[in-house]
Amino acid sequence: MIFKSKSLLLFTIFFITNHLSAQQYQKTDKGIKIQSAGTAIEVQFYTPSTVRIIKYQANTAFSKESLSVIKTPQKVPFTVKTEGNSISLKSDKITLNINQQTGAINYLTNLGLPLLQEKPEGARFTPFNDAGNQTFSVSQAFSLDKDEAIYGLGQMQQGRMIQRNFSVNMIQGNTDDYIPFFQSVKGYGLFWDNYSPTKFSDDQQSTSFSSEAGDGADYYFIYGGNADGVITGMRDLTGKAPMLPLWTYGFWQSKERYKSQNELIDVVKKYRELGVPLDGIIQDWQYWGNNYLWNATEFLNPEFYNPKKMVDDVHGLNAHMIISIWNSFGPHTKPYLELEKKGMLLDIKTWPESGSEKWPPNMDYPSGVRVYDAYNPEARDIFWKYLNKGIFSLGMDGWWIDSSEPDHLQQKPSDFDNKTFLGSFRKVRNAFPLMTVGGVSANQRKTSSDKRVFILTRSAFAGQQRYGANTWSGDIQASWQTLKNQISAGLNFSLCGIPNWNSDIGGFFLSNYRRKLDDPEYRELYARWIQFGTFCPMMRSHGADAPREIYQFGKKGDKVYDAIEKFIKLRYSLLPYIYSTSWDVTANNSSFMRALVMDFPTDKRALNINDQYMFGKSLLISPVSVPMYVKEGTTEGEKAMEEDFAVIKSKETYLPQNTVWYDFWTNEKINGGTYVKKETPLDVIPVYVKAGSIIPIGPEVQYATEKKWDSLQFRVYPGADGSFVLYEDEFDNYNYEKGAYTEIPVGWDDRSATLTIGARKGKYIGMISNRTFSIILPDGKKKTVSYSGKKVAVKFK
Known part of the structure; x- marks a missing residue:
């Protein structure tokens, strides 16, 4: 009896203890x-x-x-x-x-x-x-x-x-x-x-x-x-990253700034006359007039005398145009007056400080420019109302949202006490770019689905990929170190889940180069930067202090000019690969710029390399980020840099292990897990192709949609099984979200040396029903097949 009582007591203690634990x-x-x-x-x-x-x-x-x-x-x-x-x-x-x-x-x-x-x-x-x-x-x-x-x-x-x-x-x-x-x-x-x-x-x-x-x-x-x-x-x-239009993946030209609509149109015409491909032109700031009219969302500068004609002229030249807008407004603008009346402007120092456009700023004439409360949905709608009426209705193709962080000069702790729609500015400070980019994106989608949202913007926050935006790396100084730093900057940015990124090709400021474009070291830097830009989600030349159009660097036959032209044309030949990669980004959450850790996480030598990356899943890019072809000389009694192409230099690149690689330029086959040197004349950077890759190559064009992709090459790189999906749609609307697109699966069986072009999936208006594919191997073997949407197998001995 006593034994039973003790047992019951122990059981009760055990039950209560576990019950209390469970209730924690x-x-x-x-x-x-x-x-x-x-x-x-x-x-x-x-x-x-x-x-x-x-x-x-x-x-x-x-x-x-x-x-x-x-x-x-x-x-x-x-x-x-x-x-x-x-x-x-x-x-x-x-x-x-x-x-x-x-x-x-x-x-x-x-x-x-x-x-x-x-x-x-x-x-x-x-x-x-x-x-x-x-x-x-x-x-x-x-x-x-x-x-x-x-x-x-x-x-x-x-x-x-x-x-x-x-x-x-x-x-x-x-x-x-x-x-x-x-x-x-x-x-x-x-x-x-x-x-x-x-x-x-x-x-x-x-x-x-x-x-x-x-x-x-x-x-x-x-x-x-x-x-x-x-x-x-x-x-x-x-949020997923939506598809951007095909034309956004072509070459873009801009500068700080085109001062008239005639100057802007002449740039597009010059590219067409030279036969150098171009898809986009950008109008930077001050088309609105003086600083008191800052970001007026109207063309108030008399040099832009007929903005509708300007946009139409760009389109008539088979190009697209986007325009600079800011997140602040001058005190004489319509948006400012409406936003101020409703208490939707912040009190922080921002750019520009002076109403005078001279430098340095004359603070006797403060500009009165103020940042708007992008956290307020009504304020975002007011901004769009004026954008739509004054710019989008003209047929503008997209937006360049500058100062989207926004510029916050001479920061004081009290600045962060500013009241926003969501609380203090401090509480929501870092999400400003997400809110302002999201406001423009969402409102454009409500207004029209005829053209996809495309926004070039200077800042970003988590989730911004869902808004059709491409972030650029800001107003950087032109230097070799800056160029190298762009690589790791873009890769770490992409590893946060935001796939669209680019930099000012050539660097924004040229203060390191007294002779500007006449400085041979800068000219070499620009050539190398444009090579890097070829393998970024957006290829865009831009900067202050000197214009950057290709014809500013000489003429055909000049080394720098020829290098620039070569890589612009290479970009266009890769458009089927790039656009299919963009679909992989949208549909499968892939990335354009892939740090080596993404594809080679077990290769310890690859994990901390900051000057190489994969562009898509097939191409390993190793940009040159040091000068090779300049030497000290004398100009008018002063030391200066002179071009010296007497000796061809090389760059060393690490090829990750457990993979066979091909030199993109020579088709030389190389085993991975080793460092290789590649001769790098001014018009070559190391590019290697992963074995098993299938890369579609498009026709030579002057703009992205000039020719249909009815006759493409498939470059096949043996050494491993591989696959690729060729994606096509209407290239600029949201019908793909309703299923209006096609996928053509392509597979390489390495053992049997057979390329299988699978049955086409899907359809859309304007779809290519019958086409020709040329299959080319690194050893020069080539076969051509007709394709009507049904499975085709091509066997190589």
């Missing part, structure tokens, strides 16, 4: 809620491989609608188990172990492989007065493996590929576009969903995000297995 968390439809050390923690599954973590002080409330994340949580099957002080959540993709005492979370694969650990001290909340709103400064620290490679954080001009062992204060700037996101070579990503000024810090002790303002810590863990999988998860959260 609350299971929800999305995940669980718990409290630990005074911190409330919510875990919400968005997909089996993506989870949102929210941490806030237990005695406060947390409610937030994300500006970046547009996905709502799916109903995800998961299990919850407790063991000791640990709560384990498990989906069919990932496992989270939560320490109930510290609140720290460990993230693992379902095989138990560790991915990421939070530091035991957990999230930190420091009381903060945000313009009268009592909130917190928030931070969260993580523990990474000692040698773990991480990438992302947006675009920075540091030349850094792996983002370890440094700190950076993230406030959007002209040449730095910050995104509080990184991904690891281990196949996971972390998005810190906060828009206030944020510090990222990494050292041997911890990796952390710390933001000035936030009611709590709010972040997303994404497990993708590899870089493409992480990007897929990020775009699943924040």
Whole structure:
């Protein structure tokens, strides 16, 4: 009897203890809620491989609608188990172990492989007065493996590929576009969903995000297995990248600035006369007139006497035109007057400071220009109303949104107390580009679906890929180091899930080159930069201090001119490859510019290379970023640089292992896992093709849609099985979203040396029904086949 009583007592204690333990968390439809050390923690599954973590002080409330994340949580099957002080959540993709005492979370694969650990001290909340709103400064620290490679954080001009062992204060700037996101070579990503000024810090002790303002810590863990999988998860959260028009992938010319519509039209005419391909021309600022009329969204400058005719003339020359718009307005403009009346302008110093256009600014005549509240949906609609009436209705093809961070001069702490529609400017500072680009994009789509949205913009934030925007790297100085830094800047930006990026070919400012275009070193730099631009999502020549049109660099037969022309024409021959890659980006969440970690994550020698990348999944690009063909000479008694082409120089390139490669120019076959030297005369950079690649080559054209793709080459590179999907649609509308497109699958079987062109899938108005494909191997073997949409196999011995 006594024995039975003791047993009953022990059973009762055991039951109560486990019951209490089980009650230390609350299971929800999305995940669980718990409290630990005074911190409330919510875990919400968005997909089996993506989870949102929210941490806030237990005695406060947390409610937030994300500006970046547009996905709502799916109903995800998961299990919850407790063991000791640990709560384990498990989906069919990932496992989270939560320490109930510290609140720290460990993230693992379902095989138990560790991915990421939070530091035991957990999230930190420091009381903060945000313009009268009592909130917190928030931070969260993580523990990474000692040698773990991480990438992302947006675009920075540091030349850094792996983002370890440094700190950076993230406030959007002209040449730095910050995104509080990184991904690891281990196949996971972390998005810190906060828009206030944020510090990222990494050292041997911890990796952390710390933001000035936030009611709590709010972040997303994404497990993708590899870089493409992480990007897929990020775009699943924040939006897919839509198709851009085919013409955006041609060559673009602009400068600071064309001073009349006649000058602009003459540039397009000159390209046509020279037979050099061109698809886009851009009008920079001041077409509105003086600084008091800043960004008037009208052509008030008398040099632009008939803007409708200007746009029509560009179209008549089979080119497209986009135009500079800003996020601030002069005090004499219609948008300013309407926005000011409704309290939708911010009080921060911005560009231009003076009403006088002379330099330096004459502050006796302040411009009165003010930035608008892009966080306010009504303000965004007002901006569009004037854009539509004054510019879009003329037939303009797209937008160049300058200063989209925006310019914030002589920053003062009180500037961040400005009230916006969503709270203090501080609270939402870094999301400004997302909001203003999103406003133009969404309003154009409401207005018309006849042409796809295309926006060139200077800044970005997480999620901006969903708005049809291509970000450029800002007003950079022309130098060899700057050119090299663009490579890692663009790659880390792309690794944040935003695929469209470019830079000013030749650099914006030429202050390093006193003789401007007459400086032979600059001319060499420009030639190398245009080669890099050939293999970027947008190929655009632009800059201040000197014009950059091809004819400014001489004439046919001159080395620099010929190098520029060669690579512009190469760009056009690759348009079927580039446009099909753009479909891979839209449909399959791929990337144009691919850091080597994306395709070769197990090759340790490839992980930190900052001057090579894959363009699409077939081409390895190794831009030349050092001068090779100049020497010191004398000009009028002064030391100067002179051209010296007497000796051909070389560049060394690493070819990743476990892959066979082909020299793009010579078809030489090379085994991977080695460094190779390539002679690089002024009109050649190292380009290598991965074995198994199938690259479609288009016709020689003067603009992207001049000729149909009814007679294409397929260049096939044996050594591995391969596949490619040739994509086509109507090239500039949104009918592809309704299924108006075609895919032609092409496969190479290496063992049997057979190329199979599969049955065409889909259809659209204007589809090519019958065509010819020429299949060419590196050894020169060639076969030609007719194709009417049915499967065709071509066998080579």
